[in-house]
Amino acid sequence: xxxxxxxxxxxxxxxxxxxxxxxxxxxxxxxxxxLLALARISHWRLLSQLVNGYIWLMRGTPLMLQxxxxxxxxxxxxxxxxxxxxxxxxxxxxxxxxxxxFAEIFRAGIQSVDRGQYEGSKVLGMTYxxxxxxxxxxxxxxxxxxxxxxxxxxxxxxxSLIYVLALNDILxxxxxxxxxxxxxxxxxxxxxxxxxxxxxxxxxxQHMEKRYAKYDQ
Amino acid sequence: xxxxxxxxxxxxxxxxxxxxxxxKSFGATRVLDQVSLTLRKGEVVAVIGPSGSGxxxxxxxxxxxxxxxxxxxHIEGEALATAVPDGPSRYARDADVRRICRKMGMxxxxxxxxxxxxxLQNIIEAPVTVQGVPRDAAIPKAEALLRKVGLLNKRDNYPxxxxxxxxxxxxxxxxxxxxxxxxxxxxxxxxxxxxxxGEVLRTMRQLADEHMTMLVVTHEMGFAREAAHRVVFMDExxxxxxxxxxxxxxxxxxxxxxxxxxxxx
Numbered sequence: 001x002x003x004x005x006x007x008x009x010x011x012x013x014x015x016x017x018x019x020x021x022x023x024x025x026x027x028x029x030x031x032x033x034x035l036l037a038l039a040r041i042s043h044w045r046l047l048s049q050l051v052n053g054y055i056w057l058m059r060g061t062p063l064m065l066q067x068x069x070x071x072x073x074x075x076x077x078x079x080x081x082x083x084x085x086x087x088x089x090x091x092x093x094x095x096x097x098x099x100x101x102f103a104e105i106f107r108a109g110i111q112s113v114d115r116g117q118y119e120g121s122k123v124l125g126m127t128y129x130x131x132x133x134x135x136x137x138x139x140x141x142x143x144x145x146x147x148x149x150x151x152x153x154x155x156x157x158x159x160s161l162i163y164v165l166a167l168n169d170i171l172x173x174x175x176x177x178x179x180x181x182x183x184x185x186x187x188x189x190x191x192x193x194x195x196x197x198x199x200x201x202x203x204x205x206q207h208m209e210k211r212y213a214k215y216d217q
Numbered sequence: 218x219x220x221x222x223x224x225x226x227x228x229x230x231x232x233x234x235x236x237x238x239x240x241k242s243f244g245a246t247r248v249l250d251q252v253s254l255t256l257r258k259g260e261v262v263a264v265i266g267p268s269g270s271g272x273x274x275x276x277x278x279x280x281x282x283x284x285x286x287x288x289x290x291h292i293e294g295e296a297l298a299t300a301v302p303d304g305p306s307r308y309a310r311d312a313d314v315r316r317i318c319r320k321m322g323m324x325x326x327x328x329x330x331x332x333x334x335x336x337l338q339n340i341i342e343a344p345v346t347v348q349g350v351p352r353d354a355a356i357p358k359a360e361a362l363l364r365k366v367g368l369l370n371k372r373d374n375y376p377x378x379x380x381x382x383x384x385x386x387x388x389x390x391x392x393x394x395x396x397x398x399x400x401x402x403x404x405x406x407x408x409x410x411x412x413x414x415g416e417v418l419r420t421m422r423q424l425a426d427e428h429m430t431m432l433v434v435t436h437e438m439g440f441a442r443e444a445a446h447r448v449v450f451m452d453e454x455x456x457x458x459x460x461x462x463x464x465x466x467x468x469x470x471x472x473x474x475x476x477x478x479x480x481x482x
Contacts, residue, residue: 061351116325116327116329118327124342125281125319126347127315130347215333215377
């Protein structure tokens, strides 16, 4: 037991990295995903096709590859080439990747809103933007909660991929201790950390679903 | 001749809707074929006809939910769409279209209430968002409208808790909150159980009694006969017969109108 307690300090350090990556990615990918979803359903064909291609690229290649590309290869790309430090490189890769997944969830949510809602808004004199902001997006939120809960939990676990950039998140910290102490106990502690995080998220999403359910009563 | 005098007096009322030679096609199907209709202030006109006759499409064209191919539409003297010889009708600028259409309120067959807002929020949404009315001023007005349609006690309910008839009465109150000069009704009772149509029709009659200008697409012959001043019978995208409600129901002139009434009554 004392051994487990002695692990908590270093593991908490790792958790800090994991949580920072998680929150920054979530905070950036949600608005970016929403913009991508709106571009995807736009009547401007070129924009819609471009975003479609972007989503294909981001969902069609491994996140780990994208992260390695941004960290190692991007500096050599002409014009856009920048050398990013390891953690910002991870943030950029995670945000670009997750925004693509979020975009598809949001698009499905927006398109599930009945056409009558647009017509009802239009005859009341509302503009397209007012209709989106006041009528469509609030209804979308309720519908995307279950798939967003899924994707967000996946994000928590995907953060462990940043070990390839030698960043010490929960899992890499645990692995380091395992190799040092010749015991697998740190893996169990790491699992407990992830379980607590996903438990909190699950609870949060369930709470939000319940709050939104009042419309249907 | 008293009847001529009353006609002349009727003609002096301002024209609210003036649609001329309106045509529209969906692909190869011509749904409106040179439809012309004039609606004067305070008039209640019922548009009847078999399904697919174009009556709902015509109503939707008037409030720009559909665009017309040919012809012109003027609302209270302002051009929503102008006829262009040998070409498609030219529409006003977007901002003007929105402003002109705001003179009209519309009630749908499927209510189209906002499910994520309470009854009260549904009613104040457009006045606050579109007209910039302060919430504090919009609420008492909305409550007065709810009292008028008999649903003040449902003020804080979400639409999902209401019956179809109650939803439609909220939808009417929501449209009235924008203070329209004209009300368009697109089969307002067609989605309702028969026992719920009465309460909606009563609300509409009440509006008619207050001299609201109304254009009502309906299958309710009783309402058309009693509340409408004029009846327009449409079939296959055309106005086949137009007459005072009394004359139309007493003796329709056209064979198709007679056949339709025979089925409905």
